[in-house]
Amino acid sequence: MKSVPQATSLRRAPVQRRSAERLTRILDACADLLDEVGYDALSTRAVAQRAGVPIGSVYRFFGNKRQMADALAQRNLERWSERVTERLEGARQGDWRAAMDAVLDEYLAMKRTAPGFSLVDFGNQIPVGARQAEPNHRVADRLTDLLSAYLDRTPDDDLRRTFLIAVETADTLVQLAFRVDPEGDAKVIAEMRELLRAYLGRVLD
16 A cells, blocks of 8 residues: 555554545645644644544544654655655666665655655654654665665665665755755755765765
């Protein structure tokens, strides 16, 4: 089922199509309201009203708004992974530069356009401003799974460490770019690309 959060982030995983569509509406409403009112003012009742579902439908999937935001973050990760995979379908096998550009470009595109993404991205900004390490580990794990075959690399601890260092570096500099400019400062982003190319070139070439 495409872009549905993993069952572990839900009280109950959707089985029927109607249930999956209802979950999608709930998460879409959550994302829109995060942009409009922020996390502190977000409520499960407001999400239910925006989604056009009974409040019980929200609680069928989520015990509280934190769980709902976590599920939105997981859906963001799934959608980003899908976009990166689609982008690389036409790329030359083993081209780590194309992979790096796909990973960064699709993240930046979502940060600029995906509702709620600026607050939750992959789960590391709630409470607002909190930058916890765990989601970056999750992203590094996902990149290892996504890119190891494409790069013809063994998905081992060395590759995962490489991706974790790149993700942590990019995360810090993307946050800087979007503090400087709400759309992401182009010069900071360009410097970030050069820094990542230098590091990945040394490790992956």
